Amino acid sequence: MLIETLGSARDLGRLNEIAGVLMRHGFGDAVRRLGLADTLARAGHVLHRDHADELARLEPPQQVRRALEELGPTFVKLGQILAGRADLFGPEWIAEFARLHSRVPPVPLDSLRPQLVEDLGAEPEAVFARFDAEPLAAASIAQVHRAQLKDGTEVVVKIRRPNIRDKIEADLRLLERVAGAAAESWLALEPYRPRELVREFARSLRRELDLATECRNAERIAANLAVLPEVTIPRVHWAWTGERINVQDYIEGISGENLDRVSRQGLDRQLLARRGARAVLKMIVEDGFFHADPHPGNVFYLPGNRIAFIDFGMVGRVAPRRRDELLQLLLGLVEREPQAVADVLIEWTGGQHVVHLAQLEDEVEAFVDQFHGVPLAQLKLGDMLAQVTTILREHRLALPADLALLIKAFISLEGMGRGLDPAFNMAGEALPLLRQVLRTRYEPKALAQRGWQALRSTLAVASQLPHDLSQLLRRARQGRVHVAIEVAHLKRTGDLIDRAANRLALALVVAALIVGSSIVMTVGGGPTLLGLPAFGLLGFLGAVAGG
Template identity: 70%
Template sequence: MSVDSLSLQDLGRMQEIAGVLMRHGLGEAVRRLGMVDALERAGHVLKRENAAELARLSPPEQVRRAFEELGPTFVKLGQVLAGRGDLLDADWLRELSKLHSKVPPVPMETLRPQLREDLGGEPETVFAWFDTEPLAAASIAQVHRARLHDGTEVIVKVRRPGIEAVIESDLRLLQRLAGVAERQWPALVPYGPQQLVREFARSLRRELDLAAECRSAERVAGNLAPLGFVDIPRVHWAFTGARVNVQDRVDGLPGEDLAAVDAAGLDRKVLAQRGAQAVLKMIVEDGYFHADPHPGNVFYLPGNRLAFIDFGMVGRLPPRRREELLDLLLGLVQRDPPAVAEVLLDWTGDTRGVDLAELESAIEAFVDQYHGTPLSQLNLGRMLTEVTDVLREQSLTLPGDLALLIKAFVSLESMGRGLDPDFHVAQEALPLLQRVLRARYKPKALGQRAWQAALKLASTAEKLPHDVSRLLRRARHGQLRVGLELAHLQRVGDQLDRAATRLSMAIVIAALIIGSSIVMTVGGGPTLFGLPAFGFLGFVGAAGGAIWLVRSIRREKRHDD
């Protein structure tokens, strides 16, 4: 890692990160990532002592504690990784799922200058009432209660001052460290650490924009409006921007307080079914979904209604992905191994170096184990988690949007089971999947897809003369480059080499046989067993060569089989 290209802020942050990691027993990783050498060249010295009690912790727990101490960027990274069963095994997932930010709220006097700038005045005058004590505090923002002058109760979400600069510095360092990690640990290359950091950076930057969260909330509210039983807090755009947003305060029962749900006389079974219907509609029909539907982001309202909050993390599924997801879920629910295998192979993309036959066999064995299981007993969340385990064993990874999708399904299953022990996502999903499948093959839908395909074909045909002209022009100027990749070229060369060796041996054997036959017809000279010695030895050599040739061919055939 180059010290010269690091700013003073990045260098200081790297020293802090390295110090925390070493304190938590991760000194070897720090040294292999080149952080110690880089800091020492810059004149910084790190203490290389680890507390004895930390050394006794498991690696997942060491990393989890280090991430919590390092702050919002690393806490968010750990939370993202906690949903990546295609990258990490169960011990890591279990530990990283415990991550939470232990951050005190920002004092009001520290927050006030930024809030005054964003609101255009003192919060006590902009609002009829403003609570200076925060309702909740997290790593990126904290929430205050307030009341508008028309009497509407609202919450004011305020981004922590200076947090953007810290996160940007962390993201720059993470991108550098990901590159070093790929060089130091080649086994990580199939998992794409640099691509993972880029996807994480895009997601975290969106989460920093509190106005983007409100746009997502309004989009989901419009999509779920036809259901009639889901509330999304209304946004007050006059007070909302990148660093602050104002939304209606939800007056409901928190999703974690099941005792209050029972005391209020709400029907848990209905709440579980409606929650599943809402989340499945977001994913399967709309392709735009709340990526973290855990109980902390859900409130229960009178009349068995639900409210979703906190749309900082959302997932997007384009139409093609939704069709693939539909095929996958139907394959899982209907126990159709070939359908599941086909979708997963499409999703994983680059399968070079992977034994496809073994992968397909593993997927089919996984799906087949559920053959004959009643639909009411299928745990779809666990099935999707097991699918990612199969991919991880083959060193294959899922795209980031699909990892968010599986996380949403797992959260939905867990939340539904908390409300109703007999809840099963598969049972709730099947009617929706079948309805969407029928809609896919309606004449109108088929006609629309055919029309889109025709337009795309016409566009390609229209561009063809221009593309051919450009190709010929580049060829005339010597700018045309042709890349040829021969798969298994080394293996082909080895086979040709063995074939040439066998051919040479066959020629030698034939020469020995012919020469020995001639010598046998010539009288005189030494004899063995009453036969001319040279002729006899020639036949023995030919026989030995023939035995070697036959064994070589049979050995290669067994290897290929």
């Protein structure tokens, strides 16, 4: 049971709170199956039923969203991540997760001041020529204040909420245990790899808690996009930047959420769509390091049809091998080559849990083939990627987390492009860059470099081979060669038998206490407690506690 796996009592209060929220939103059965039933008695004081009738009328996706909102920043962030997992959830779930927001009431400046003084080395009014007490925005992890440096530069100061790390770390510990318990309790979840999903989420959230990491991400992307003068990334002021605070240039522009103002200011929306697509495609396909949350609130449009990206707390990374596979997938979609798409998807999912591999290949080929002869300008690459993930979900296949993040970025990018220009052609923008990167990968210099790396690796393995064989033979002569076979379902069955045996043993002890105490109660003499034989009464109390 989950409660038995807790290493200490430090998380019990938060566990109580989580159990209460889940019960309140109609997930009592899940609470019990996850092993949280023992905490319900303690959580009883928070199990208010004021909105039970209203909650009963909600659909499950709505109930989950409302529960995540009530559980706080860690769970809201988890829901926002799941909003990009169309390979795991259907459209109705994705729509609800997308509604999650992390806007919360701001922390008063007086409450932030001790942390600010510690991080800045002085009062904010002494460090900055001007520091606005009212924040521009407040989210679950940090809030942003506008300020001015003493040289007149307008900046934004991002401040992490006090003590937020402790609460998030407690939530992450519990999530990791819940994922393990869920994987054991519901075998149907195994293809979705809940443990891996939570581990990836925990790594991402911990990076987001370090505000200096966000600035390093910004500078890396700024260096990669230096060849695109129409793209602006806020400059970082490292003298006042650390784990709990960062200071960056203030971007004066039009938010991507205010497209009407873009038109009123006379900006070229078609050009903005193409430039934004070019920048994000370069990040993904060419650089392998990209802004993983390019929604309209993180994009500003500037005079001269320039574009600024902000908030690099969440970034994605694409390894060179993954980049080659991505090129093959995107070119397969754009050039309508179904076998290339099927090969990449099977490679990405590892072929796990595919009962009918041929059927999956046939469905992917039929899906891609339906676009044969469709003009390039009419292809919607984001929609095509979304449909591909739907096919995977129907076959109970899950993408690796990094690829799910990448596909979400592609879909968001096309949505933003079509918001600016309904005739925006993502496939047409992507194809030239894809072909260019592919040609670069197969230039003589690149081939020679990869060949040299492969040769070095082969020689290293070959040079180590005699030593490894010698060790193997020596251990075989000494009888020290062992073969380990792990049967996952057999281990799970053994665990269940072990738990049942423990409960049976406890039941026998309780039964013995009841029988023995009943005998003692009928025997006169000896010490008494509340007028009853003391040993008999203590035996009954022990039986109650053990049961």
